[in-house]
Amino acid sequence: MGAGKPYNATLKSSDGAAAMRRRDASGSEIMKRVFAAAVFAASLLASFHIGVGVADAQTLSYADAIDQLAAACTADVRKFCRGVELGGGKLRSCFDAHQAALSPRCQQTRAMVYASITRRAAAQRDIGQICEADIERLCGTSHADTHLVECLLSVSPAAMSARCNQAFTDTGWRTERAQQ
Secondary structure (H helix, E strand, O other), rough: OOOOOOOOOOOHHHHHHHHHHHHHHHHHHHHHHHHHHHHHHHHHHHHHHOOEEEEOOOOHHHHHHHHHHHHHHHHHHHHOOOOEOOHHHHHHHHHHHHHOOHHHHHHHHHHHHHHHHHHHHHHHHHHHHHHHHHHHHOOOOOOOOOHHHHHHOOOOOOOOOOHHHHHHHOOHHHHHHHOO
């Protein structure tokens, strides 16, 4: 994305766009699996939010969130949000403005994606406070510094308090590093 060229909501992520272009008989099966995975993830997130709790539930990466929205909401974006930029919360505002008219699949995916991304952002913002005692005990420092991620990755999750371990999982940093 070059300077001055907004990323348009009518465009999909590279993976999502490629998948949408390759829809054939096997593409329908893939879409069914993606939808089933989204329903499963939404039910996990719903149980987490109503207090049942899901230990170590993963939050979505920003790229995965865009892919899921692209897969579930393409028709809704075309109908209600054509030309809306993805950045700066503009697509979310468009979805909010048309919430009642969005397809059920898009509504469900949107709710799951935004709950997951909100949880990820909160964990990244609050990890220093949530893990303060663990950071001091395990990392030898009393604050979250530039080596926080490396330190927490180097220790066993069992060595962390349950609350710190969940916050660290929610940040997405553990899985992002594992994928590098």
